[in-house]
């Protein structure tokens with residue numbers, strides 16, 4: 268028996284192939300040699316000796332390794348805050364602000380009026396105060412970091428009271444009990460999973476360092492449930508001089524109730540209810556960059572800013588530029604709803620969605636049998652977990668290759684397209700397909716069909 272693997276060409280032989288040699292003119296030699304080695308290795312691992320188009324395989328390998336791994340994709344799933352796809356797309360004004368600050372020097376820590384050192388914490392502070400009604404504000408890397416910072420700054424080594432109904436997991440290994448202990452605090456559970464009363468907090472308050480409440484972002488509780496409102500908890504905490512930290516999660520600043528989206532706490536309401544610190548994300552319903560905002564009373568915010576952890580968790584200039592520009596749009600609520608993509612996607616009319624779906628379906632190859640049907644979009648990102656937003660879906664039948672195979676082709680195409688798969692068919696939800704995505708999407712679907 269002969270081993271077909273013995274017949275593989277050598278690295279030098281392959282580098283001598285005219286098509287491969289031509290690659291050396293456009294790509295670094297190490298890149299091409301590396302690709303040749305990997306293609307040979309893959310051929311050696313294969314059991315059967317299939318004829319290989321060496322030049323093409325090497326070309327593909329060079330192309331594959333030259334591609335960036337963090338790339339834009341078209342999100343055709345309709346999930347607006349898709350954590351795996353980067354959560355909130357930025358508003359055009361935020362993108363411009365990032366580009367302006369990224370390509371040169373900036374006032375990151377420089378005060379133009381004095382010509383002396385300024386504070387990076389000043390940038391979003393005024394706007395966060397104006398929009399939320401809080402006295403003080405601090406921006407760090409993300410809300411998880413903001414919570415660790417707040418707990419550590421206000422309650423290190425001491426007890427933090429939290430309802431048993433709020434010992435939750437947010438996703439990506441973010442679990443409240445672990446966050447409390449890693450912040451150097453002692454977890455003190457009060458109440459029960461389904462019901463916690465103000466008296467449960469009151470009875471445990473003696474000697475406690477803080478009360479923490481955490482919004483149940485990604486699930487809802489129904490049935491025999493109770494928990495005191497934030498205003499009651501704030502009044503109780505204040506009566507004993509104990510700080511109250513409220514993690515509201517999504518950073519909602521807009522009023523989305525006219526679009527049937529209720530139940531998510533707004534930042535300004537949490538501030539008005541009297542929490543000493545309110546914590547939220549920048550890249551969920553706020554619609555900005557990844558960031559963790561801490562707003563609230565002057566003195567506890569200052570305590571957070573003084574902590575060495577504030578330095579460890581600090582936000583970078585690109586984040587601060589994007590956040591400031593996004594917050595600026597909120598000064599005009601109508602402009603915010605129009606220009607902040609997350610808000611625009613959540614408030615788009617059903618007529619507009621049906622129109623987009625019709626336009627996409629009309630331009631797709633007939634072989635995909637595109638047809639329209641009523642469906643729902645999810646908000647995602649652990650926000651409004653029960654909300655189902657009515658939309659119009661485009662349903663496609665990819666034929667013999669099957670929906671999973673076709674979805675794979677779409678992911679590996681350029682631009683990559685992420686779709687929903689249901690009943691061995693492909694579903695496109697126009698809610699998350701930007702106007703500028705429409706024609707590349709049609710192109711990607713047409714290419715995938717003919718591949």
Ligand SMILES: *Cc1c(COP(=O)(O)O)cnc(C)c1O
Pocket residue numbers: 409410411412437441481482483484514515516517547548549558559649
């Ligand atoms: C999402 C969320 C967090 C974590 O926010 P990141 O900005 O992703 O770190 C914390 N708390 C709540 C309630 C959340 O919903």
